[in-house]
Amino acid sequence: MKKVNIGGVPEHFNLAWYLTLKNGEYKAEDINLRWHDYHGGTGAMSKALREGEIDIAVILTEGIIKDIIDGNPTKIVQTFVETPLNWGIHVAxxxxxxxxxxxxxxxxxxxxxxxxxxxxxxxxxxxxxxxxxxxxxxxxxxxxxxxxxxxxxxxxxxxxxxxxxxxxxxxxxxxxxxxxxxSPWPCFVIAVREDFIENNEEELKTILNIINQTTAEFKSIPSIDKTIANRYEQELEDVQEWLSLTEWSQSVIDEKTIQNVQDQLLNLKIIPKKVEYLDLIHRMD
Missing domain, CATH: 3.40.190.10 (Periplasmic binding protein-like II)
Structure with a gap:
């Protein structure tokens, strides 16, 4: 059985991964997918990808684009959540x-x-x-x-x-x-270490097929709003609002969006240069 390590934030966006793991869908395909929570978010996951602690990350678009340009040997293989992330600005x-x-x-x-x-x-x-x-x-x-x-x-x-x-x-x-x-772009993408793509492309396709089937049907899962509210200790009406605003994706992020992200990051002096689309993306044929 092929062992694969994946990381993400322990938030409602990633419930589809928990459900597919709980159902044993990866093991049924001879893949031992191990989920790792990253409470530190994108910065912590970028470091884990670089150091080989995880093979795959469900990670913020802007963060992984910056880190790939900074030398992280990783590629984006798919958009995971198509809609923007609504960042709250909080004080004590x-x-x-x-x-x-x-x-x-x-x-x-x-x-x-x-x-x-x-x-x-x-x-x-x-x-x-x-x-x-x-x-x-x-x-x-x-x-x-x-x-x-x-x-x-x-x-x-x-x-x-x-x-x-x-x-x-x-x-x-x-x-x-x-x-x-x-965020002025789709919020979460799936990023994979280049060496893992090179050596395990069939397993990666299987993993993406499984999660994509679940996200495509996610909103129609019976009582999914109650499941999220209970698991993440949120009010039901807040979960229902979040579900109404959130769309998952099963396709690769497009070149226009990648250019928009890079334009804004460059303008803000967060990245030193722009790179080609295929320097950031790996197309799963």
């Missing part, structure tokens, strides 16, 4: 900061440099016409629990994370959300 509940204007020049909590929380702080700054050199400051906090501590203790001032994931923290009176910042 008792913070004096009330608006987006108030957080200009203050410290953004980020899971690590190169993470989504880091890169989207630049997008938010650009959207609000801030000076990218003087109006952005960062405090590394590792993960969501670190952000709770960092904002509560005053080590950082605001934190950007997917708004439905953080809504229970807002409901509990720990965070206060002062705004939203949708």
């Amino acid at each position: 509940a008792d913070s004096n900061l009330k608006t987006i204007d108030d957080i200009k020049g203050t410290r953004a909590a980020i899971s690590r440099y190169g993470s989504g929380s880091h890169l989207m702080a630049y997008i938010n700054a650009k959207n609000n016409h801030w000076n990218l050199d003087s109006d952005l400051k960062f405090e590394v906090i590792s993960n969501l629990d670190g952000a709770i501590r960092g904002l509560t203790e005053g080590r950082a001032d605001y934190f950007m994370w997917e708004k439905f994931t953080t809504k229970p923290i807002v409901d509990d009176g720990i965070f206060r959300r002062i705004g939203n910042c949708p």
